[in-house]
Amino acid sequence: MSTPGDRGTDGRRPQRADARTNRERILSVAEEVFGRGxxxxxxxxxxxxxxxxxxxxxxxxxxxxxxxxxVLVQRFDRLRExxxxxxxxxxxxxAFFGFFSHLVADAPGKIAIGEALYEAGGGNGGDAARASDGLRRAVGLxxxxxxxDGAVRGDVELPEVYALLVATSRASAPAHLDEEVRDRMLAIVFDGLAPLRNARRQGP
Amino acid sequence: MSTPGDRGTDGRRPQRADARTNRERILSVAEEVFGRGxxxxxxxxxxxxxxxxxxxxxxxxxxxxxxxxxVLVQRFDRLRExxxxxxxxxxxxxAFFGFFSHLVADAPGKIAIGEALYEAGGGNGGDAARASDGLRRAVGLxxxxxxxDGAVRGDVELPEVYALLVATSRASAPAHLDEEVRDRMLAIVFDGLAPLRNARRQGP
Amino acid sequence: MSTPGDRGTDGRRPQRADARTNRERILSVAEEVFGRGxxxxxxxxxxxxxxxxxxxxxxxxxxxxxxxxxVLVQRFDRLRExxxxxxxxxxxxxAFFGFFSHLVADAPGKIAIGEALYEAGGGNGGDAARASDGLRRAVGLxxxxxxxDGAVRGDVELPEVYALLVATSRASAPAHLDEEVRDRMLAIVFDGLAPLRNARRQGP
Amino acid sequence: MSTPGDRGTDGRRPQRADARTNRERILSVAEEVFGRGxxxxxxxxxxxxxxxxxxxxxxxxxxxxxxxxxVLVQRFDRLRExxxxxxxxxxxxxAFFGFFSHLVADAPGKIAIGEALYEAGGGNGGDAARASDGLRRAVGLxxxxxxxDGAVRGDVELPEVYALLVATSRASAPAHLDEEVRDRMLAIVFDGLAPLRNARRQGP
DNA sequence: AATGAATGAGCGTTCATTCAT
DNA sequence: AATGAATGAACGCTCATTCAT
Structure with missing residues (x-):
C-alpha cells in the first residue's frame, strides 16, 4: 500500500513523501473514525x-x-481559516450568522469535534487548546x-456567544437532531442575539 | 466493609435496610462517577x-x-417531578424560565446526564428513554x-426549545463554564424566546 | 416451602424434620441440575x-x-441396591445383561453421573469413591x-467389564445418541461378552 | 518472552516464523491443557x-x-489422515482394528478430545463438527x-461402531485406566465385531 | 520508515463461599 | 436453622503501546 516499489526507480527521497502521505491519510481517517465513535x-x-x-x-x-x-488542531485550524x-x-x-450556522450544521457525525470544542474550551494546555483559542479569537472578530455593523446587539460578549456556539454545535452532533428543528433552534438564538432588544427593554 | 453501625442519621436495623442503603449509595456514587467520566x-x-x-x-x-x-432514570424522574x-x-x-435555569445550573459535573439528555433524546427504547420522555412532556406543559400567559412567544415549539435546553445544559456540564457566562448565555436564549419578536420582525 | 408454620403448633422438633426435608430436596434438585449441566x-x-x-x-x-x-454417593448407592x-x-x-442395559439406558441427561463413574473409577478417596467401589463390587458379583451360569464367557474379568459399562454409559449420557443406535452398540458388546468365544478362537 | 534465539532445532529467521512457532506452541499447549482439564x-x-x-x-x-x-480440528484431521x-x-x-486400537490408545490425557468426539458427534455446525464428520466418514470406509474382507460382521453399521469408538476412547482418556485392562476391554468389543457371530447365532 | 506480533493492565462479569441478621 | 446480601478471586476479552525485524 505504501508503494514501496517507488524506491527502486529513483533514490531521491520517496520515503519522505510516502511518510507525509501516510500521515495525512491517517489524520483524515482518524477524523472520520473519531468523528463517528x-x-x-x-x-x-x-x-x-x-x-x-x-x-x-x-x-x-x-x-x-x-x-x-x-485531529482537533486540524479541524480547529480549518474552521479558523x-x-x-x-x-x-x-x-x-x-458573515457572523452564516459562520455560526455553518459550524453548527457541520457538526453531525463529528462527535469528537463537539467534545473537543467543549473540552478544549476549558483549555488543557496542549496544541488543541491553542488551536481552539485561535478559532475563538476569529469568532470574536x-x-x-x-x-x-449593528447586526448583533452590542451588549453581548464573546464568552457567552462562544458558549452558545459550542452548545448548539454539540447538540447538533448526534445525527438524530432533525435539520428543521436545528434551524428553528438557531433562529431562537439568533433572535436573542439581534439588536433592538435594548430598545425594547428600555421602552415602556 | 459495610460497617452497618455507622449509619449516623438513623439507627434502624440493618439487613434489608443495609441492602437498600447500599443500593442507594451505589446509585448516588454512580451518578457522581458517571457524571465525571x-x-x-x-x-x-x-x-x-x-x-x-x-x-x-x-x-x-x-x-x-x-x-x-x-442513574439516568433517577435523574430524569427527579427533574420531571x-x-x-x-x-x-x-x-x-x-416557572418556565426558572426551571430552564435550574436544569442548566444543575448540570455541572454531570456529564452523563448531558449525554443522556442528548442520547435519550434519540430514544433507545429503555427505561431511560421512557423517563426522558416524561421529562420532555413536563417541559412541554x-x-x-x-x-x-404571553411569557414566551407563541410560534416556538417544544422540539427546538428542548434542543436548546439540552444544548445549554450540556454546555454547562463541564465545571469550567463560568457561572456568570452561563447566565449571560441563558439571557440571550431567553431573549430569543421572549414575545414581541413577531411584532418587531414584521415591522419595518 | 420450608413450612415454617409448623413450628407454631407443636414445639417438639419440626426444625429437624424441616432440615431433613430441605436436605433431601436439595440433593434431589442437585442431582437433576448437575445431571444437566x-x-x-x-x-x-x-x-x-x-x-x-x-x-x-x-x-x-x-x-x-x-x-x-x-449426589454421586446417592446415585451409586441406588444403583448398587x-x-x-x-x-x-x-x-x-x-440379570447381568439387564442391569448393564438399565444403567446405560438410565444415563441420558445424567452427565455428572457419567463423569463420576469415570472419575470415581480412579478413586479420589472420598465417599463417592467408596460408593463407587460398592457398585463395582455388586457388578462384580x-x-x-x-x-x-454360562451366560458370560469365563475369561473376562471385572475391570474390563466395568470399563465397558462406564464407557457405554458415558457415551449414552448426551441425549443425542439415538436409542436404537445405543441398543445396537450394546448388542455388539454383549456379543463380545457371550461365551463360545474361546471355542471359536481355539478352532482353526 | 519469546526469546527467538532459543529455538534449538532450527535456526531459521524469526518474525513470521516466530509467530507461526507461537501459534503452534499455543495449539500444542492448549491440546494438553484442555486435554487435562x-x-x-x-x-x-x-x-x-x-x-x-x-x-x-x-x-x-x-x-x-x-x-x-x-485444537479439535487439528486432532480430528490428524486422525482422519x-x-x-x-x-x-x-x-x-x-487396518480397521489397528486404527480403532490406535485411536483409543491415543486418548489418555486428552479429555477434550473425548468430549469433542462426543459432543461433535451431535454436530454443532462449526469447523470441529466438519472435521469430526471427516473422521467419521474415514472410519466408515x-x-x-x-x-x-470378511473381518467384521456385515450386519453392523457405522453409527454403533462409531459410538463404540467414542465410548471406549472416552473411557480411556483418564490416565488411570490400566493399559492391560484397556486392551482386554477392546478385545471384548472386537470379539463382538468379529464375524461368525451370525453363523453361531443361526446355528444350533 | 513500516510492519505486525507481543504485551500486560484493565474491564465487565460470574461464582463459590462467608457474614450478619 | 434459614436467609440473602456481601465478598473477592478468577475468567474471557480488549486495547494502547512496545519490540524485533
Whole structure:
C-alpha cells in the first residue's frame, strides 16, 4: 500500500513523501473514525482504514491522545481559516450568522469535534487548546464586526456567544437532531442575539 | 466493609435496610462517577467509592448498562417531578424560565446526564428513554403554560426549545463554564424566546 | 416451602424434620441440575430450584464438591441396591445383561453421573469413591453369577467389564445418541461378552 | 518472552516464523491443557505454559471457543489422515482394528478430545463438527473395507461402531485406566465385531 | 520508515463461599 | 436453622503501546 516499489526507480527521497502521505491519510481517517465513535474508537481501526500498520500510526503520533489532538488542531485550524476568510465580508452580520450556522450544521457525525470544542474550551494546555483559542479569537472578530455593523446587539460578549456556539454545535452532533428543528433552534438564538432588544427593554 | 453501625442519621436495623442503603449509595456514587467520566468510568471505581465489593454492585445492577440506566432514570424522574411541581405556579413564565435555569445550573459535573439528555433524546427504547420522555412532556406543559400567559412567544415549539435546553445544559456540564457566562448565555436564549419578536420582525 | 408454620403448633422438633426435608430436596434438585449441566451448573441454581436460600445449601453441604459428592454417593448407592436386588435372580445372565442395559439406558441427561463413574473409577478417596467401589463390587458379583451360569464367557474379568459399562454409559449420557443406535452398540458388546468365544478362537 | 534465539532445532529467521512457532506452541499447549482439564481449563493457563502473554493467545485465536475448536480440528484431521492412510492397506481387517486400537490408545490425557468426539458427534455446525464428520466418514470406509474382507460382521453399521469408538476412547482418556485392562476391554468389543457371530447365532 | 506480533493492565462479569441478621 | 446480601478471586476479552525485524 505504501508503494514501496517507488524506491527502486529513483533514490531521491520517496520515503519522505510516502511518510507525509501516510500521515495525512491517517489524520483524515482518524477524523472520520473519531468523528463517528469519539474517543472510544480504537486506534487499530484508524490503522486498518488508513491501510497502514498499527505501528505506523504510533510512529506518526506517539500516543492516541496525540492523534486525537492532531485531529482537533486540524479541524480547529480549518474552521479558523474559514472564519478569517470572512473578516472582510461585505455584510458582517451575514458573515457572523452564516459562520455560526455553518459550524453548527457541520457538526453531525463529528462527535469528537463537539467534545473537543467543549473540552478544549476549558483549555488543557496542549496544541488543541491553542488551536481552539485561535478559532475563538476569529469568532470574536466576526462578532465584533457584526456588532459594529449593528447586526448583533452590542451588549453581548464573546464568552457567552462562544458558549452558545459550542452548545448548539454539540447538540447538533448526534445525527438524530432533525435539520428543521436545528434551524428553528438557531433562529431562537439568533433572535436573542439581534439588536433592538435594548430598545425594547428600555421602552415602556 | 459495610460497617452497618455507622449509619449516623438513623439507627434502624440493618439487613434489608443495609441492602437498600447500599443500593442507594451505589446509585448516588454512580451518578457522581458517571457524571465525571461518562460511560468510560469504570464500575470498579463506583464500587470503590461506594465502599462495597464489585460483586455487590452487580448484585444490585446486573450490568453496567443497567446501572447507568438507573442513574439516568433517577435523574430524569427527579427533574420531571420538579417540573410538575411548577405546573400550577402563579407565574407560568417565571416557572418556565426558572426551571430552564435550574436544569442548566444543575448540570455541572454531570456529564452523563448531558449525554443522556442528548442520547435519550434519540430514544433507545429503555427505561431511560421512557423517563426522558416524561421529562420532555413536563417541559412541554411548562412551555405551553408560559406561552398562554404571553411569557414566551407563541410560534416556538417544544422540539427546538428542548434542543436548546439540552444544548445549554450540556454546555454547562463541564465545571469550567463560568457561572456568570452561563447566565449571560441563558439571557440571550431567553431573549430569543421572549414575545414581541413577531411584532418587531414584521415591522419595518 | 420450608413450612415454617409448623413450628407454631407443636414445639417438639419440626426444625429437624424441616432440615431433613430441605436436605433431601436439595440433593434431589442437585442431582437433576448437575445431571444437566455437569459441574458447570451453579450452586445458586440448585438453591433456586430447591426453593431455599443459597446459604442453606452451604449449611447442608459445606462446599460445592461435597454436594456433588453427596449426589454421586446417592446415585451409586441406588444403583448398587438395584444390582444387589438381582443377586438371587432366577436367570443370572438376564440379570447381568439387564442391569448393564438399565444403567446405560438410565444415563441420558445424567452427565455428572457419567463423569463420576469415570472419575470415581480412579478413586479420589472420598465417599463417592467408596460408593463407587460398592457398585463395582455388586457388578462384580452379577458378573460372577452370570459367568457361573454360562451366560458370560469365563475369561473376562471385572475391570474390563466395568470399563465397558462406564464407557457405554458415558457415551449414552448426551441425549443425542439415538436409542436404537445405543441398543445396537450394546448388542455388539454383549456379543463380545457371550461365551463360545474361546471355542471359536481355539478352532482353526 | 519469546526469546527467538532459543529455538534449538532450527535456526531459521524469526518474525513470521516466530509467530507461526507461537501459534503452534499455543495449539500444542492448549491440546494438553484442555486435554487435562476440559473446557474448564483457563485460557490464561494455556498462555502461561506456552510462555506467551494472554493477548497473544487471543491474537491467534479470537475466542476461547475458537482455540478449542482449532485444537479439535487439528486432532480430528490428524486422525482422519491416519485413517485415510490405511484405505489401501493389504489387510483391511488389521487396518480397521489397528486404527480403532490406535485411536483409543491415543486418548489418555486428552479429555477434550473425548468430549469433542462426543459432543461433535451431535454436530454443532462449526469447523470441529466438519472435521469430526471427516473422521467419521474415514472410519466408515475402513469399516466397509473390513466388512467386505470378511473381518467384521456385515450386519453392523457405522453409527454403533462409531459410538463404540467414542465410548471406549472416552473411557480411556483418564490416565488411570490400566493399559492391560484397556486392551482386554477392546478385545471384548472386537470379539463382538468379529464375524461368525451370525453363523453361531443361526446355528444350533 | 513500516510492519505486525507481543504485551500486560484493565474491564465487565460470574461464582463459590462467608457474614450478619 | 434459614436467609440473602456481601465478598473477592478468577475468567474471557480488549486495547494502547512496545519490540524485533
Amino acid at each position: 469519539g474517543q472510544l474508537a480504537s486506534t487499530e481501526e484508524v490503522a486498518r482504514l488508513a491501510n497502514v500498520g498499527i505501528a505506523t500510526v504510533f510512529r506518526h503520533f506517539p500516543t492516541k491522545a496525540a492523534l486525537l489532538e492532531a 474559514q472564519a478569517e476568510s470572512l473578516f472582510h465580508a461585505a455584510d458582517p452580520g451575514a 466576526l462578532l465584533q464586526h457584526a456588532q459594529r | 461518562g460511560q468510560l468510568a469504570s464500575t470498579e471505581e463506583v464500587a470503590r467509592l461506594a465502599n462495597v465489593g464489585i460483586a455487590t454492585v452487580f448484585r444490585h445492577f446486573p450490568t453496567k448498562a443497567a446501572l447507568l440506566e438507573a 420538579q417540573a410538575e411541581s411548577l405546573f400550577h405556579a402563579a407565574d407560568p413564565g417565571a 411548562l412551555l405551553q403554560h408560559a406561552q398562554r | 455437569g459441574q458447570l451448573a451453579s450452586t445458586e441454581e440448585v438453591a433456586r430450584l430447591a426453593n431455599v436460600g443459597i446459604a442453606t445449601v452451604f449449611r447442608h453441604f459445606p462446599t460445592k464438591a461435597a454436594l456433588l459428592e453427596a 438395584q444390582a444387589e436386588s438381582l443377586f438371587h435372580a432366577a436367570d443370572p445372565g438376564a 452379577l458378573l460372577q453369577h452370570a459367568q457361573r | 476440559g473446557q474448564l481449563a483457563s485460557t490464561e493457563e494455556v498462555a502461561r505454559l506456552a510462555n506467551v502473554g494472554i493477548a497473544t493467545v487471543f491474537r491467534h485465536f479470537p475466542t476461547k471457543a475458537a482455540l478449542l475448536e482449532a 491416519q485413517a485415510e492412510s490405511l484405505f489401501h492397506a493389504a489387510d483391511p481387517g488389521a 475402513l469399516l466397509q473395507h473390513a466388512q467386505r
